[in-house]
Amino acid sequence: MTYNPQKKGRHIQAMDILDVADDDNTAQINIDTTPTQEFHWHTDYSQPSASSSMRRTGKSVRTTMTHLPPGLSSNTDSSSLPAMISFQGYMASSTQDTSLTTSMSTMSFLDPDYEVPAEFASASNEDEGTRLPRPLGDHPLMVWKSQREEFLEEILRSESSEQTTHSDCDKCGLEQGQHRCLSCFDGRMLCCTCIVELHQAMPFHRVEGWTGTFFKKISLGDLGLVIQLGHKLGQTCQIPAVTAATFHVLNLFQILSFMSKASAYEFYHTLAHLSDNSGLHPPPDHYDAFLRIMREWHHLRALKRFGRGHEPGHIEGTRPGELALRCPACPLPNVNLPDGWLQNLEKRWLYRLFIAVDANFRLRRLNVSDELNDPSLNQGYAYFVEEEAFKAHLKKYSDIIPEEEKSTCNNHDAVKLANSQGGKGAAATGVGVVVCGRHDMKRPLSIGDLQKGERYLNMDYFILSTLSCDTSPDLVISYDIACQWHKNFFVCMDKYPAQLRLHQIERNILYLVPKFHLPAHVLKCRNNFSFNFSAKVGRTDGEAPERGWAATNALANSMKEMGPGSRRDTLDDHFGDYNWCKIIIIGDIASIICEKYKDAVAARAQHVTEFISYEDALRVEHSNAVDQWRVMVLAWESDRTKPNPFSPTLRPVTENAVRLELAREEKTKNVIEIRHDVSPSEFIAQGLQLEEAQVRLIDDMKELGAHFTDLQRTRIQQQANCISRKIDAWIEIQKVYMPKTSLLCARDDDRHAPGVETHPTKIPLYLPSTAL
Secondary structure, three states: OOOOOOOOOOOOOOEEEEOOOOOOOOOEEEEOOOOOOOEEEEEEEEOOOOOOOOOOOOOEEEEEEEEOOOOOOOOOOOOOOOOOOOOOOOOOOOOOOOOOOOOHHHHOOOOOOOOOOHHHHOOOOOOHHHOOOOOHHHOHHHHHHOOHHHHHHHHHHHOOOOOOOOOEOOOOOOOEOOEEEOOOOOOOOEOHHHHHHHOOOOOOOOEEEEOOOOEEEEOOOOOOOOOOOOOOOOOOOOOOOOOOOOHHHHHHHHHHHHHHOOOHHHHHHHHHHHHOOOOOOOOOOOHHHHHHHHHHHHHHHHHHHOOHHHOOOOHHHOOOOOOOOOOOOOOOOOOOOOOOOOOOOOOHHHHOEEEEEEEEOOOOEEOOOOOOOOOOOOOOOOOEOOHHHHHHHHHHHOOOOOOOOOOOOOOOHHHHHHHOOOOOOEEEOEEEEEEEOOOOOEEEEEEEEEOOOOOHHHHHHHHHHHHOOOOOOOEEEEEOOHHHHHHHHHHHHOOOOHHHOOOOOHHHEEEEOOOOOHHHOOHHHHHHOOOOOOOOOOOOOOOHHHHHHOOOHHHHHHHOOOOHHHHHHHHHHHHHHHHHHHHHHHHHOHHHHHHHHHHHHHHHHHHHHHHHHHHHHHHHHHHHHHHHHHHHHHHHHHOOOOOOOOOOOOOOOOHHHHHHHHHHHHHOOOOOOOOOOOOHHHHHHHHHHHHHHHHHHHHHHHOOOOOOOHHHHHHHHHHHHHHHHHHHHHHHHHHHHOOOHHHHHHHHHHHOOOOOOOOHHHOOOOOHHHHO
16 A cells, blocks of 8 residues: 555555566566555656666656564554453543654654655645646546547447458358357357357357448357257257246346346346347347246245255245344354353343334335235245235234224324225235344344234234244344334233244343434333433444335335235345345454444443543432432333333423413513513513524525525525514514613614614624623
């Protein structure tokens, strides 16, 4: 890596040109691919001699490498993790970042005669306008623009025929070469016999034939090539295949759909346009066949990857959810948990399972096709629940499980829409999902269709189905309506069959509301279901499902037109790729997690030290209160039914509450009566509103920028005129209730030049808090 103090931004890997004293006096180009070391490059430049081999660069370069001596290293890195330190007498310390610039005394060991160039020495304080101009290589399009004529000629030359000089076949030389392959790299002109012979194992190459004036597309089949699928060269087949697709094209579409969310329709017609982009000779329509082959391929790939071809039970022995990729970072009993973890009660919180529940109403499906004509191939093997069992559950318990209850929180859409009618013409209004709350991975048997809103009956089935897999006895469930849903969760679960019942006890389940959704709840919910007030949950925010929807919402247009089986199988396939990408990310960020762990240890030490200092300061006068509060917190953390210590005991004072109190005082005649249409409390309220209007006007003026339009300026001027008129009217009322402010206003008028109007944002209001 090279560092240029004249150029900001990323410093990419560079090639260092070494002018070494070899026998042949040739320069070498070495690309440094070794890990970063602590060294400095010292380069001398000189004009080349007549025999110099560096003619392309115009100057010779000699580069030497000098290691920094011990003690001068500016970057110390240790792969070992820091130990948790004791807090006895701990003092938080901070380290300063080492500057990239080095003093001349530090650099003197490099070369006694070396002097820092003036432009480098002043780089840290130079102005943006004094930078050196960017070299021409930083503008590649400008360089290419001057050479585009040559590029165009080369393209035309590649499309022309060389029959005037090469009339015979470039391979055999016996016949006239009139054909060439566009997929091969050699571009040779071959005869019909040779090109067919060379492409017996490459039947899908694109071939052109020379007509005498231009090249015309032609297929290898037209030239006589015949292949037998599944047979060796030269063998014949009694029952040849009619329609087939190569593994390459199926794999290409699968990866393309994962990355771009392109539909099968778009991909197929892209291939058709590559075959004939004019529409004059369209290829036969095999779109329906491609859809079937594509679904079969995706299903077979999933079975192969999870080893079903080697199992004694084969495909029929696949267990529910077995084709789903599990989160490797979540606790899995008998997989990634240490021996005796269940008996270690003090550290069992480390093995909590975090799940997050949500619904997506964009992945809806119209009422097209049915299960008979479009069945699912996965059948509950991956992320979607098995459809027949799910429908039987809905039919059996739809009248037993209540659909609505009186909400003790705000009127959330998830609860309100649960009893609304489904979308017109929609067979599924969306999907419900349960994901890993910490790592945002789809869980097995955690997804299913919604008929109308987030009914508890549907969401219970998804949650209980995915938790039927191996799970930890301690759970943290994040749900945007957890404050309402959790109340009857165990009551409803007792009515379900045994396979839909949890082995966890209720006191080991912590219900929380995602951080972004929490402000929409009432104060009681914000205190009782907050991640920030809960112990041993880290910095989890519970919003994992929302981030996951960003990767699948692009499929919405395709999903709504699909049949039931193809929709579930397609989403299963995409969710599998999503989980696979997450697993790769977890592996890639191991070093980042290590660095964050180091930062977290230091930050924890600092926070604990500050908390202890704060607690000691409180104990000086409130020792008993501190002890009582600590007992309340520990009791609430162990049992959420105990009083919440984070719930405020004092009602916050709001502006509306103060106005109400002042109005009551006016009603009881506890204020000095002054005959005016505006009461004293209303007078104060109007003054506060004018003060806020002045602040908003200042902010709006700052947002105009340097290039504002006439319309923007007009709105600002109208806003200023309105505020000015209101202030003038309010000052007249102020003279009645605060007559002494007239002297202050007169003094302000004397300070301004005659005829100069004061801007509305600079007119002092002299409210009681500022006038006294």
